[in-house]
Amino acid sequence: MTIAEHTPSEAEIDGLIGGAERVMSRDNAVLRMSEAEAGALSLSPEHEFGDQKMIINMGPSHPSTHGVLRLMLEMEGETVLRSKPIIGYLHTGMEKTGEQLTYLQGGTNVTRMDYSSPLFTELAFSLAVENLLGLEIPERATWIRMMMTELNRMASHLLFMATNGMDLGAVSMMIYGWREREPLLRFFEKVTGLRMNHNYIRPGGVAADLHDGWQEDLLEYLEMLEPRLDEYHILMNGQPIWRDRLQGVGVINEAECLALGTTGPILRSAGSSWDLRRDMPYLAYDQVDFAIPVGEYGDCFDRYAIRLAEIEESIKIVRQCIEKMPSGDYRAQNKKVTPPPRGRIDESMEALIHHFKIFTEGFKVPAGETYAAVESPRGELGVYIVSDGSSTPYRMHVRAPSFVNLQTLPHLMENGLLADAVAVISSVDPIMGEVDR
Amino acid sequence: MILAQQQYLSDFDWTSWDPVFLVVKVVLVFSMLLVSVMLMVWFERKVVSDMQNRIGPNVAGPWGILQTLADGIKLFFKEDLTPDGADKFVFKLSPYLSLIPAFLMFAVVPIGGNFRDGNDGSVEIFGHTTFLQLVDPPMGILLFLAMSGLGIYGVMLAGWSSGSKYPLLGSVRASAQMVSYEAALGLSLAAVFLTSGSLSTNEIVASQVDGRFGIGGWNVFSLGFIPFVVFLIAGTAELNRPPFDLVEAEQELVGGFHTEYSSLRFSLFFLAEFMNVVTMAAIIVTLFFGGPDGPILTSTFGFVWPILWFFLKVLVFLFIFVWFRATLPRLRYDQLMDLGWKVLIPFSLGWFLILAAIRVGQNEGWNLWIVIPVGITVMGLGAGLLTAAIRNARANRSNADFVEEYG
Numbered sequence: 001m002t003i004a005e006h007t008p009s010e011a012e013i014d015g016l017i018g019g020a021e022r023v024m025s026r027d028n029a030v031l032r033m034s035e036a037e038a039g040a041l042s043l044s045p046e047h048e049f050g051d052q053k054m055i056i057n058m059g060p061s062h063p064s065t066h067g068v069l070r071l072m073l074e075m076e077g078e079t080v081l082r083s084k085p086i087i088g089y090l091h092t093g094m095e096k097t098g099e100q101l102t103y104l105q106g107g108t109n110v111t112r113m114d115y116s117s118p119l120f121t122e123l124a125f126s127l128a129v130e131n132l133l134g135l136e137i138p139e140r141a142t143w144i145r146m147m148m149t150e151l152n153r154m155a156s157h158l159l160f161m162a163t164n165g166m167d168l169g170a171v172s173m174m175i176y177g178w179r180e181r182e183p184l185l186r187f188f189e190k191v192t193g194l195r196m197n198h199n200y201i202r203p204g205g206v207a208a209d210l211h212d213g214w215q216e217d218l219l220e221y222l223e224m225l226e227p228r229l230d231e232y233h234i235l236m237n238g239q240p241i242w243r244d245r246l247q248g249v250g251v252i253n254e255a256e257c258l259a260l261g262t263t264g265p266i267l268r269s270a271g272s273s274w275d276l277r278r279d280m281p282y283l284a285y286d287q288v289d290f291a292i293p294v295g296e297y298g299d300c301f302d303r304y305a306i307r308l309a310e311i312e313e314s315i316k317i318v319r320q321c322i323e324k325m326p327s328g329d330y331r332a333q334n335k336k337v338t339p340p341p342r343g344r345i346d347e348s349m350e351a352l353i354h355h356f357k358i359f360t361e362g363f364k365v366p367a368g369e370t371y372a373a374v375e376s377p378r379g380e381l382g383v384y385i386v387s388d389g390s391s392t393p394y395r396m397h398v399r400a401p402s403f404v405n406l407q408t409l410p411h412l413m414e415n416g417l418l419a420d421a422v423a424v425i426s427s428v429d430p431i432m433g434e435v436d437r
Numbered sequence: 438m439i440l441a442q443q444q445y446l447s448d449f450d451w452t453s454w455d456p457v458f459l460v461v462k463v464v465l466v467f468s469m470l471l472v473s474v475m476l477m478v479w480f481e482r483k484v485v486s487d488m489q490n491r492i493g494p495n496v497a498g499p500w501g502i503l504q505t506l507a508d509g510i511k512l513f514f515k516e517d518l519t520p521d522g523a524d525k526f527v528f529k530l531s532p533y534l535s536l537i538p539a540f541l542m543f544a545v546v547p548i549g550g551n552f553r554d555g556n557d558g559s560v561e562i563f564g565h566t567t568f569l570q571l572v573d574p575p576m577g578i579l580l581f582l583a584m585s586g587l588g589i590y591g592v593m594l595a596g597w598s599s600g601s602k603y604p605l606l607g608s609v610r611a612s613a614q615m616v617s618y619e620a621a622l623g624l625s626l627a628a629v630f631l632t633s634g635s636l637s638t639n640e641i642v643a644s645q646v647d648g649r650f651g652i653g654g655w656n657v658f659s660l661g662f663i664p665f666v667v668f669l670i671a672g673t674a675e676l677n678r679p680p681f682d683l684v685e686a687e688q689e690l691v692g693g694f695h696t697e698y699s700s701l702r703f704s705l706f707f708l709a710e711f712m713n714v715v716t717m718a719a720i721i722v723t724l725f726f727g728g729p730d731g732p733i734l735t736s737t738f739g740f741v742w743p744i745l746w747f748f749l750k751v752l753v754f755l756f757i758f759v760w761f762r763a764t765l766p767r768l769r770y771d772q773l774m775d776l777g778w779k780v781l782i783p784f785s786l787g788w789f790l791i792l793a794a795i796r797v798g799q800n801e802g803w804n805l806w807i808v809i810p811v812g813i814t815v816m817g818l819g820a821g822l823l824t825a826a827i828r829n830a831r832a833n834r835s836n837a838d839f840v841e842e843y844g
Contacts, residue, residue: 169765172764418770422688
């Protein structure tokens, strides 16, 4: 699968540079001092800091930092003057670990990065490996992948609805978001065997075919979900406090987004209609009909509304997948890459050997490098793999959208209140497993 | 305004003063309050659970009703920590500063008694004639205001003395919030005093029932809803309940003023908070809903029915507080201030002035058909000017921000 090339126009490049300069050159956009220095400053009474300002460490264990994000906030009263995200508390060296694991084992590793939308990392990884192998996968596998990732997008955005509501003090929203996500996880469990960290999308296809009656399961779920989303509209969008808390908070414009490399709902909230599903179609996205919701003001409310609208668009895609799901094989029957069917192992020595080789040594991938990107719920999720021809990657790098989007935080939080900072973290929706890898 | 006519101390018949009876009353009110707090915590958790499609506490006791007791016992046995940076004396003192006013506040609430047909709400118990309230001082409602103001010292000092940053922010928020909302609270109360002509809770209730048929005399109707709505909102803010729980704001301040508290000291804050909720509901009922008065059955079975009416009405408001919590997101600090100063205070002040004009008109024999429209027009004009001023100021400010940021 090739990825269409996108050459930015001159105007776009100008916008990029202008935006970058404005963000980066603005004084104190990021706290440019070490933590020790800042700590010492906040204690010394002689410094301008002394009486008026204080440094607050928000996290790594704080109820609204979504895991282990740590923020150093320079505050004057309730106003956040400058902020600095500090990451690495969840660093487990997954990219390095990826170099030790075979391509077949790789899925188990990458799926643990973005734990709220694990199928996307699996998908990007599999697409990259298939790029290197030059492997064509059956149509049914493609559609299953598309449907499952869209369901995963819904699950991830529902989780966002939950955490966003909770961070703003609407505690019931937390439960409602989880309530709607739960049947999806149950469906995932039925299909993949696990609620999270599925390792379901693998190089060559998917791990298992859909179970009997999956259409009914899904249709029943979608029937239930649609009215619930309408309730969200009443409970949240029609709520003056909710609007006041989000509108005009954490504003970012398109040039600033591009300068910071931001993708996903944050970029779209600033008015840029950029979605890899439409602009660099992978899987079968060119065969389904869906809209890309775009915001106007680039504030937290737009980011929230876009995610809510994306759930609705995903429902559309899933419905089309249910209608158009082709029959056929759920994985490529390539004996060097995909394990043979269980039945063949008993009858064929060859199959047994292949099975053994795939699960011990792994399959070899031709030397070369590749990059495959998908539109995850958080933005462009890319996997870059360099292969030296062995059965493990020479280098694997994940372009994690959470990590890139996280650098908008100091910009978005500047001169907001502490409560706005919470809303901003929530609306960026970082998954720390993916940030730290 | 004519205040209480009741001559309290000078006319007091000291010969009938019975210390034993007084102690019995104190103990009764005290234990009733504690039990109601226990039930309130359980009620809140159950109702919120129901609204969130959960089951809630269901293990301790029937329907989990003893959950609060279990939690209390657990807290009792927890280690009591005092941070190194804390001001130890104030740190240990402040839970009591919160708790004691919370207890005292309930003393002025009349929980029963028949006020209909010329009765003054007193009942006969064991040969004693008494009001069904602990005390009825002539300045009863001022005691409530003073105590709720004092309770804030507990919250403020707790945050300040913890020697930690999040509690400090919480205590700053607490003091600002209380100053703003106490004003709105007081202004809506002024409307009540205007009609009742008294600060004594007993007489406020009596004035709502006095010689009127049905429930039309309740202040909520006779004052035209606005003082009640303002009082409900300001009271919720006074209680630090959602959507005004900025002082604790778990998602922002990790618990706010009580972040550093543990064990029994924490539970004292917790107790005070829920006690205040019960008291506030009772005060709302007293001021605006005729206290223990009911539309029917006020004198059947002696003093039982008024008490039932009272608790029923309190329960409704407790439910409303819980409902707020389950539904509304939290306001931001500046929005809270805006709501207090730019909406509630002008509204209650304007409404108070209209009521006062009507009152004066009645006394002077003016034509009310002129007084009311003129009053409303003047207030509408004032509201328009205020809105324009606020909008103008906001536009100027955002313009200044823009210039500052982008040149």
